[in-house]
Amino acid sequence: MNPIIDLLKQHRSIRKFTAEPLPAEVINTLIEAGQAAATSSFIQACTVIQIQNPDTRAQLAECSGHQAYVASAPVFLVFCADMHRHQLACDLHQADMLSGFTEQFLTASLDCGLFAQNLVIAAESLGLGAVYIGGLRNQIERVSELLELPELVYPVFGLCLGYPDQNPEVKPRLPVSVVLKQERYSDQDDRAAIQAYDEEVRTYYRQRTGNNKEMSWSEQISGMLVKEARPHMLPFLQKKGFLRR
Amino acid sequence: MNPIIDLLKQHRSIRKFTAEPLPAEVINTLIEAGQAAATSSFIQACTVIQIQNPDTRAQLAECSGHQAYVASAPVFLVFCADMHRHQLACDLHQADMLSGFTEQFLTASLDCGLFAQNLVIAAESLGLGAVYIGGLRNQIERVSELLELPELVYPVFGLCLGYPDQNPEVKPRLPVSVVLKQERYSDQDDRAAIQAYDEEVRTYYRQRTGNNKEMSWSEQISGMLVKEARPHMLPFLQKKGFLRR
Known part of the structure; x- marks a missing residue:
């Protein structure tokens, strides 16, 4: 543009x-x-x-x-x-x-x-x-x-x-239809759109130059989110004076 | 540039x-x-x-x-x-x-x-x-x-x-010397730099087109920070599933 x-x-x-x-x-x-x-x-x-x-x-x-x-x-x-x-x-x-x-x-x-x-x-x-x-x-x-x-x-x-x-290479992003919603939140079509996007990501990871792997977006995300996410953050931030109330 | x-x-x-x-x-x-x-x-x-x-x-x-x-x-x-x-x-x-x-x-x-x-x-x-x-x-x-x-x-x-x-008009920002530090945090020269910047902001507010006022940066900030800052945020976010740990 x-x-x-x-x-x-x-x-x-x-x-x-x-x-x-x-x-x-x-x-x-x-x-x-x-x-x-x-x-x-x-x-x-x-x-x-x-x-x-x-x-x-x-x-x-x-x-x-x-x-x-x-x-x-x-x-x-x-x-x-x-x-x-x-x-x-x-x-x-x-x-x-x-x-x-x-x-x-x-x-x-x-x-x-x-x-x-x-x-x-x-x-x-x-x-x-x-x-x-x-x-x-x-x-x-x-x-x-x-x-x-x-x-x-x-x-x-x-x-x-x-x-x-x-x-x-540029990494493919979620379809605009998933990310931009009209008037209110709805996830009605998201599941199918994510599954289609998963294939796009899988192709990207398979074909990119260097560090190839077999992985879709939802697979990568779900693998990450079954683990604890830096559990030390809240006590550290509170010690530094943040997030106390 | x-x-x-x-x-x-x-x-x-x-x-x-x-x-x-x-x-x-x-x-x-x-x-x-x-x-x-x-x-x-x-x-x-x-x-x-x-x-x-x-x-x-x-x-x-x-x-x-x-x-x-x-x-x-x-x-x-x-x-x-x-x-x-x-x-x-x-x-x-x-x-x-x-x-x-x-x-x-x-x-x-x-x-x-x-x-x-x-x-x-x-x-x-x-x-x-x-x-x-x-x-x-x-x-x-x-x-x-x-x-x-x-x-x-x-x-x-x-x-x-x-x-x-x-x-x-474009609003003046803090001097780069206050915002960019080398190797470690130090506020040694910040007080004087903020006071000089305060005068710049005062001039900006006095001269800008529309909504003129007499106000420096530190005055505006201190006036804001003596008040509670949206105290409903933490309970709301926790209710929504965030910041629970």
Whole structure:
């Protein structure tokens, strides 16, 4: 429809990068592009930490389940939901901040999502590739200690950035009919649509370049959701001052 | 730096739209652009509900604190974090899904954020304007009932879309020095930087076209955070099957 929409629809995660570094001014531009995203009630709750120290990088790679590109990517950023900054803002006005609300956890986390997605699009528009690293949450407490995060700050995800040294296929998404509903929620036709989509995903996994497997979407999802999902998250977040009420 | 980054940095929320409608094929393209965003472990947990019924629109406008554009915008979408779909996927394989984890709430919510931000950028690239409606969470239970959301689905935010009938200024963001940190978290220079930024925001609010006020960033934030933040969110989300562990 236009070059921007074409760019958005060509997104693939990139996990292999050339050694070409990114100048600091490019990082700066990417951050500004991220900041330009909408922010709930002007809260601006996203803080980005850039990690260059090889030892920290190696530890973060270990924390995320030994994803080697966390250590080797030209740029690695950690996106933190940050309400410590708002504590400072309240202090400037001798205001007693009420924290710990689930709503605040949600808006701060979403702020990071919108910021990061803008940053990724800006990066891709410059020919860069990216992959989100949710795996940091595997060892979220250790990550927080490494980055010296104070109370009311937590690492939402990481992001590897660099010039692509691979050209993976675009992964097929659920049919629009499943994802877009009219007037109210209905799953009437979803089961059949998911089963048709399962075959599409199976073909994609069978034919893609590298890491081929026999797997459908519902099979992959059901295999994942019979297991516990990072059960340490709630106690950790509560310790950090989030989700207490 | 390039037209895409220029577009990202020109973002302003648009709350006044012309009457020009959006063809269904444009909506379809926007949804596809949204779906193309990264999705945590291929979870695809975002469902969008398009609301056209004027009565439902009027009720949603009321739910979001009487924001008239929720009723009048050419297009209104509600973004839902949806793990009901994954229940279907598990059922297809006779798998017992473990739900209620905080991690799942986070990934499903972030999925909606990345999806929506891609969609907003696609829309802006077509000359459309948008505003996120977090205010739906003011009466999140009523919104859920109106949209007949089942267990494991909740409305994260709404989005108004249409051709802009206003041209507001871009709102200044925090200095990059506050938002981008190196190697570890430090707030050493943040207090002074926020105070300088406060003056920038004060000038923006004083000079902008329409709805002028005397207000700095830290003043606005501290005024907001001395109040409870939607305290109904946690019990509501738990009732819907989220954040139980």
